[in-house]
Amino acid sequence: MEIQKHSDESMGGQTFAPQKRETQEVNRVDCSKLYNAACKGDWNSAVSFFKDHPKSENHVLNNYSQTALHVAAAEGQLQFVKKLSERMSTEALVSKDISGNTALHNAAFSGSTDVAKSIVRKSPALPQSRNNRGWTPLLCAATVAKPEQKDIVWYLCSVTKDEHPSPFHDDLGAKLICNMTASGFYDISLYLVKRYPHLSTASYGSDKVTVLSVMAERPSAFPTGSRLGFWQHFIYSHIDPPRRTVRGGDPEDPPESSTDPPAVALHHLVGWAKTAGSPSEIENLANEQETYLRKVFKWLNKELRKVIDERLSLAPGVNQVRELKLSHKHAIELVKHVCTQIPTSKFVWESNIFSTAIEFGIIELVIECLESFGHLNVSDDDLEKIGSMFHIAVRHRREKIFNLIYRWTTSTTIVGMITDELGNTMLHLAAKLAPSPQLNSITGAALQMQRELQWFKEVERLVQPAYRESKNKEGKTAQVIFTEEHKDLVEKGQKWMKETSSSCMVVATLIATVMFSAAFTVPGGNQSEGIPIFLKTNHFMIFAISDALALFSSLTSVLMFLSILTSRYAEEDFLYVLPKRLIIGLSSLFISIATMMIAFSTTLSIVLSKRFPWVSIPISSLACIPVTLFALLQFPLLVEIVLSTYGPKIFDRKN
Structure with a gap:
């Protein structure tokens, strides 16, 4: 294999002489032995190879002009690198592969701090070396290092000098x-x-x-x-x-x-x-x-x-x-x-940092920019910038940032009149479908549609009445755009509501059927006059009350879910009508399941109490399992619907 030569390179003020590589021929099979030894960190095999091929530490082992030191550093073989570097001259340590990477570059890519220290200890000028792209080992480590490999970045940062050409x-x-x-x-x-x-x-x-x-x-x-x-x-x-x-x-x-x-x-x-x-x-x-x-x-x-x-x-x-x-x-x-x-806000505006932070919803960065560059004044120069900020916040559904900018803006009456290059007002942008990340963060298509309606209604209150029916350059009003953009979401919301209601109604119907029959087959049976035998016991009264509550709440749930199935599913219905019915249906279903388990537990206690007085404790504990499972699986959805329907408004400008 032909041994390549490297030209002189000045690094960190120190000039290295041209590296003289051995010209003896080493066949590819022998090279593969040293290559495998470097990969595995097998120093004994490497020593054996060096005995057969004296002064071969600097031999090129592959088509990428990599030496054994390059390979071992890339694999993070610390002991191999230490022993090999002791056998190599300083000039040999700075050899580069076909990409211009030194062994220290490879150590930076591998994330091995100990290997990097071993190489730098032998050649302190290597941190200043650059590959064909001009990258130093520090830049390589900063680009590819994982969080757990931060130590090598710190180390290379400490040994890299601010010398010409400074990295x-x-x-x-x-x-x-x-x-x-x-x-x-x-x-x-x-x-x-x-x-x-x-x-x-x-x-x-x-x-x-x-x-x-x-x-x-x-x-x-x-x-x-x-x-x-x-x-x-x-x-x-x-x-x-x-x-x-x-x-x-x-x-x-x-x-x-x-x-x-x-x-x-x-x-x-x-x-x-x-x-x-x-x-x-x-x-x-x-x-x-x-x-x-x-x-x-x-x-x-x-x-x-x-x-x-x-x-x-x-x-x-x-x-x-x-x-x-x-x-x-x-x-x-x-x-x-x-x-x-940053001396002035011009740097922030020209680099689009502010708009990007609003788009990604980084409140901390927006606050720092506002505090650093003062209040936003409505002038001829700032009008377009302010309108752009509000438009970005609305387009990407960043309500917290919208409230923040609203508070920092000295005049807000003109906000609703600002239009973009397509003639869209803030209401037109609120009428468009929200980006997928914001939309998918909400559970269920129905709640997504509700959130979109809430955004549209809130922005509509901010826009002056004269601009609520204004048309953009395409001749469309905000309401027309909202209907067109949310047509598929309305269909998905309708499907989601019907599937959820159908599944819950089946459960509620079964509970109502069981509880209705249990009222006529009371535990312990009846006397000849039809009066229950355990009528005067406390357990029986608990059974009767829980059975009645389970029956009434399950029937209420059935009626609510039935009303959802027969609704017209207009856009406005997703705002309050449908969510309110779903809240009542899920709440009553939860009550019916809980009271049904209470009635069941009380019945077993009545029947088995004479032989097993302690039976009520394990039965009550086991009865809590299905109730707890239902609460864990469905209660978060109920809480989300309640907060979305009756929680704080999107634009809480007072705060």
Whole structure:
């Protein structure tokens, strides 16, 4: 095999002499032996190969001009790399493959920190080397490293120098910080933008990608964009992120909070008390700084945090939530620091960062931009920008951001009159079908249609009456567009409501039939006069009441589901009429199942109580299983329908 030669290359101010490769012929079979040994980290086989072929450490092993050191570094074979590098000269360590990658590039791709340290220890100038694309090992690691391989990114960041040609400047510097941020290494990105402030506004490519534009497309990097379950959200709210030492800096400060934990708990209790209609004295209690209740909450929060931090730290999922909270903390700090480096709002508008953040629903980024660049004034220059923000929020169904922009805008009377290039007002955009991610986040086509109607009605209230019937350049009003866009969704909603109602009505009918017959075949039988034998016992009264409730509630459920099946299914019906009937039907069905199991348990207790007095306890426990299963499977749907129908409105502008 012909041994290729490499030209001189200047790296980090040090010039390496042309590398002299051995010219002895090594057949492909022998090369494959060394290649396999490097892949597996088999040093004994490699030593045997070197004895047969002296000074062959730098032989090319494949068509990609890779040496054994390239292969071993790519596979993360630490011991093999250490021993092989001891046998190689400094010039041999810097050899490149056909793509221009050194062994350190391959170590960066593999994510092996120890291998990278071993190579850099032998050749400290390698972190400055660049492949054919101009990428340094640091840029390679920042692009492909997984979250668990963050250590190699930190290490390469510490050994890469800001020397000409610096990897922290020009387009490659911008690519480095953007790729680092896109990989989720927000703490390292924060470290870099603090060390090299110009990276905050550096951009590359035809789209002028910046670190802030990358963050604007990462909703999962922020608390509002992370979907957590009930327990995950509970742990997230009561756990502190771990403190770590940032490379090149002081230990991180603990997470900042404008409200101490006891005040947060007290605030939630007062909010609940208001909702529940409690006396006004409870609200006044919140204004007292050192009340007994406040001290209790302070102690409870302290103990709860201690339990989560010390006792539950090893529980599955707790550390993941802790790391997630730390990542969110770094992401917010990164956004805040970058915004402080932006001189004017012109940079944000020209790079479409604001519009992208609105599109992806990143509230934290929108808030930071609004706070950094002041209130939005309605002027000739800002009118189109403000209209664009409202239109994007409506088009992508970002109600929280819409409320936020509405609050920050000094004048809102002109919002409904703003049109886009196609003549569409804000109401025309609300009439269009919502994007799939927002639509699919709602359970069932009927509730999706209800949500679309709520959006249309809310936006209609904001638009001036003179513009509600206005036509766009296609000659269509908002109502016409709504009907056309939601035709298929109405059909899907009708099908979903009918299938759900039919299934539930079958269950309700069976319960009504059983409970009706049970009323005439009471447990224990009747006396000659037709009076039940156990009429005067408490268990029998429980049976009678639960049987009647089960019968009445199941019949109510049947009637509600029957009314749903015979509805006209007009667009407006999905707003209140159909959801209200479904709420009543599901609620009564749940009551009928629960009372039916109570009646069944009471009947067995009456019949078996004389022989097995303890039988009521296991029977009652087993009877809770089907009720619990129904609650777990169907109750979340009922809660979602109730909140969607009678919950807070979409545009709560007061908040």
